[in-house]
Amino acid sequence: MEARVLDKQADGDVDIYWDFRRRLISAHFEPGLKLKPEELRLQYGCSASQLREILFRLSCDGLVEFQDNKGFKVPLASLELCNEAVEHRILIECEGARLSIEKGGLEWEAQLAAAHHKLAHVENKFKADQNSKELFDMWCECEWEFHETLISRCGSSLLIRKHRDIYDLHRMHMLAVSEGSGFRQDNIKEHLNILNAALDRDVEACQKGLANHLHKSG
Amino acid sequence: MEARVLDKQADGDVDIYWDFRRRLISAHFEPGLKLKPEELRLQYGCSASQLREILFRLSCDGLVEFQDNKGFKVPLASLELCNEAVEHRILIECEGARLSIEKGGLEWEAQLAAAHHKLAHVENKFKADQNSKELFDMWCECEWEFHETLISRCGSSLLIRKHRDIYDLHRMHMLAVSEGSGFRQDNIKEHLNILNAALDRDVEACQKGLANHLHKSG
DNA sequence: TTAAACAAAAATATCGAAATTTTTGTGAAT
DNA sequence: ATTCACAAAAATTTCGATATTTTTGTTTAA
Structure with missing residues (x-):
């Protein structure tokens, strides 16, 4: 959980969380883009629920935006x-x-x-x-x-x-x-x-x- | 550590998240206590998965401690x-x-x-x-x-x-x-x-x- | 033409069962 | 008595199916 540098694909979550975080702060995603767990799961080979957990965690730091029943988005440029x-x-x-x-x-x-x-x-x-x-x-x-x-x-x-x-x-x-x-x-x-x-x-x-x-x- | 059952399902997450957060910062839980989604779910009338999401979110602020494959705990007094x-x-x-x-x-x-x-x-x-x-x-x-x-x-x-x-x-x-x-x-x-x-x-x-x-x- | 009502589709949230990992308990060997 | 191996139990994690909500598209009435 603490490693900033990814260590291979040893631990499911960890890699996905940090890889996704890195991509977010490196502008790999367009601001305002919808982040659908169901789509992202294909990129990472895991379930949508797992992606949902990760997106929730990233939303705590303001790295993604969450709205109840509306899902997740890349924050708009502001x-x-x-x-x-x-x-x-x-x-x-x-x-x-x-x-x-x-x-x-x-x-x-x-x-x-x-x-x-x-x-x-x-x-x-x-x-x-x-x-x-x-x-x-x-x-x-x-x-x-x-x-x-x-x-x-x-x-x-x-x-x-x-x-x-x-x-x-x-x-x-x-x-x-x-x-x-x-x-x-x-x-x-x-x-x-x-x-x-x-x-x-x-x-x-x-x-x-x-x-x-x-x-x-x- | 009283068991409060919330049967209100209206706003889903929101109530549970904030109620649980309030209890955490009011010392309703003993430091070091294990927080098992499976047990807590009974108090809130929801699924363990939902509690897991909420606990993950709280862990971002340091209000609960998470360890991979070891679950969640109330942070030890330090x-x-x-x-x-x-x-x-x-x-x-x-x-x-x-x-x-x-x-x-x-x-x-x-x-x-x-x-x-x-x-x-x-x-x-x-x-x-x-x-x-x-x-x-x-x-x-x-x-x-x-x-x-x-x-x-x-x-x-x-x-x-x-x-x-x-x-x-x-x-x-x-x-x-x-x-x-x-x-x-x-x-x-x-x-x-x-x-x-x-x-x-x-x-x-x-x-x-x-x-x-x-x-x-x- | 616009607006409201409704139905269909898509997206999101919830849930419990199955798979995995950790912990616990038991007994044999040193 | 202690350690080790291994099996049993418990806890955690993953997953996809189901339920709910939102969005989209169509029809009807003003």
Whole structure:
């Protein structure tokens, strides 16, 4: 249940839940699209009831919309909701960063530097070829890893869980609203600013960098 | 742990979901207790599958624990998780209060004053008779209404939803850890402080009052 | 032409039985 | 006495059939 990366087709539910979640936040489904358990079951080789359970769970995080007797839908693109998600993510992530800067040690610095190194590498490659689906997926993974690592030493498993929730919600709405890949040239500079501020243990600068980065991301 | 049979089938899920949620956060179930859909179905007059769906949904908010092939449980009492919930609730509620103070008008002030008036009334009665189950339920309701109203003008439906989630999680863990009713004499003074700071449009004082209030609540 | 009433079809929700997994209980071997 | 293997029981999960609700399409009356 906790694994973000799918581990094969060992456990029925788990794979389907996480695979479907990943597809949702990667804009594999058009906003407003109806999600029928009866149809989706064919893609995953399970029953409609199982899909229904999974869709209910995803609806808790706002990743799918549910209406009684009307079934499930991919949430409509909404600039307002996207903005609310941005603000909430800033709130959570700035707090997580502050705590990590206070509590994190050399090991954390090293992990953050490593995550940023990978991210920067992928971003530079992606900058050159923004049409590559493979690079886009890689960028999504690296972006997540960097931001997750940034808050990883906050000391609160609850905050980490809530951060993942809002990160995914934000990403989904951002992609739905912008209709682009979500990648901007300035990302590279902004990520570097955040990294440097974190390594300098400068809470103010780090939070400012984060807020700026996320606001511009839309 | 009384068995309440609901024969009303009208709104299906909805009633069961919210009734069960209410019972969970009111400490009607002992921490660690196994929640078997097959048993619970008798109390609600529905099928086990339906209960399973509902339990899955509640597990998203951390109100019940799920383990693959092991079923559902009431989360164990955990001081650590309770502390994490407190901190997270402070983060959310202070932000909501700040925004409400900035954006709220006279109507909001009136609603907050009204909510506090009810709360103060019930708290004074409850202070005299802390064993009354009826007063306790009423206090829970009024406490929620006051804190909810405080952030109600924040302008973000997302923040409001997230606040309810963390309020419920905090309340559940607080009751599980303290094993008391969660009511303290100082509540009365603290709630008044929060009210006055909000009406004075003093963000600093309001947030300080909130943090103090919630920290002491455990 | 529009609107209301109704019937047919499609979609959704509910349910209990069957399959799978975990837990419990029993007895043999070390 | 302890451990291990294995069978029995209990619990969990999966599944598709049935019931209910919504949507669609058609007819009729104003």
